Amino acid sequence: MITGTFIRTFRLGVKSLMLHKLRSMLTTLGMLFGVASVVAMLAIGEGASKEAQEQIKQLGSHNIILRSVKPPDDPISNQDTRVSNYGLTNADFDRMSQTFPWAEDVVPMRILQQEVRFEEQALNPRIISTVPNYLEATGRVMYEGRFLNERDQINTANVCVIGYEVSRQLFPFESPLEQQIKIGPDYFTVVGTLLPRVPIGSDQPAPGDDITGEIFLPMSTGLRWFGDMQVKIRAGSRDMEMVELHEIIFKVDSGDNVPIAAAAAREMLNRYHNDQDYEVVVPLELLLREEETKRIFKIVLASIAGISLLVGGIGIMNVMLATVTERTREIGVRRALGAKKRHIMWQFLVETVVLSVGGGLLGIALGLSIPKIVEYYTDMEPVVTPAAPALAFGISVGIGLLFGLYPAWRAANMDPVEALRHE
């Protein structure tokens, strides 16, 4: 019986609204755009932060990345030729791999600058000499062939694994496996290729560098052929760099231990390095910072959407107050025919909710189509979470109730005698 009453009240509300179609439609516009902006903004915001999080996760949320950073030039030693000796050392690596209890993998990396040739083609990729653990610690995936192994390391083998980019440039039409490429002065056999990954942050080649792709060598081989010294010739001066290790990837055994391990690594480096010739990148910290940014972003979006919903709600209230005044006589008649205050109250409340929910539903439809348009015209991928339309729907019901309450209360508390006399 209660549902029957509700359905009748609901139908009455719809009928009353249909009496003034244009007015009702215009009134719902406020809600429509408010709700549409909530849904669309949430989807775009979610998409933006998800993209950033994907990139951070590729670095490995359990990893701590230590990098050598060249300290600012010492102005006194401004000679034509200088040797700068900086960065992470093998001693750092040993200390970490031997004393840190949270270490699952510690991977040293050296980055060499050498020209790579195959037949007529020449490239300047990042040449990374590292250990077999690299693959596991970074979670990268082989495309074909194999990665470096222990035997390569022991034999100081002239083998290399090439990145997808290098493979595509040097071997566009054939398999690179078992091909010989020239790195610096010597020939290396390609044993495998890697799938690409999205470059992030400082990993990304600077616009001036024509570094494309990566080549991996066994640590021992890199050391044997290219030594510790790197020579860079730059505008008349020769820079020589001594860097023992360019990067150390430190994989922590569990996510919970990442903060402790990061603190310990910073502490240890701080003790043994006089200069700030290193940086510590903790993807988990970036991730947390990203979460925080996302949270702030959401609060900002919610406030903007909230204001537009508020404006929509006030618009609805305004129209409902006018409607109540306009229908004073109807209210009087209904009261005379036996309607209680709560009947009148419900009648107008339901009408307001129908109005705001109608606007809300249209707004959800619009809000869901905006991300599709964004996706079509930009390379951004908005993510519509099912919670967003549900939230928007809930909000529009809430706004209807909240802003319908006062007009409904006014209607219900009219004096029937006065209301009947109203022209």
Add this chain to the structure above:
Amino acid sequence: MELRPPVAELIDVSRVYRMGDVEVRALDGISCTYREGEYWAIMGSSGSGKSTMLNLLGCIDRPTGGDYRVRDISIGTLDDDELSELRGEHIGFIFQSFNLIQQLNVLENILVPRFYLETPGSEAEDKAVELAERVGLADRIHHRPRELSGGQQQRVAIARALINDPSLLLADEATGNLDTQTTREILELFDELHQEGMTILLVTHEKEVGARAGRTMWLRDGKLDRIVEREPVA
């Protein structure tokens, strides 16, 4: 000869409006008993207290002095909800300007008072159709009020007033907006209802209309001037 039971009783009723410091006695010490099956006209010039009387009789206003009883229920003891219920159950309102609800069709309009009763039964719709037939609008039940003539609208209003089998039919200048021909038809309908035993109170200032009723209550300056009976008290 036994008197028929009273439907509504005014016992020394007065209604005082306060406008600032001025007291206006719209009704002053009126007593009257309306018995079952009686057909009354309540008459008087404008300002005589007719409207106030109508509001009191229809239970949308309360007396400031004395007591008003409908079916032995004193309305002074009722709260707003109970008073609404009493109106729905016992009073059938008919207004001068029909006051149909524009967004509803004829059938739905007839059902409005039913809807506000505690339990709207499933037989209600059949009854509404029956009443539409009774007032001669069987072929119009799905029309909207604005598609009907004044006379037809008033017929709908009468059907609406009858849907809850009220104790009292209360008509306020029910023919004031109608032409002579339609007025006659509506008044004939009242006659029929009266013959079927309905208690009718007709508030009017037109003598020809009042002449139909068996009893006339004349008001002057808020006081009961005289009661004229044209038919013997049964």
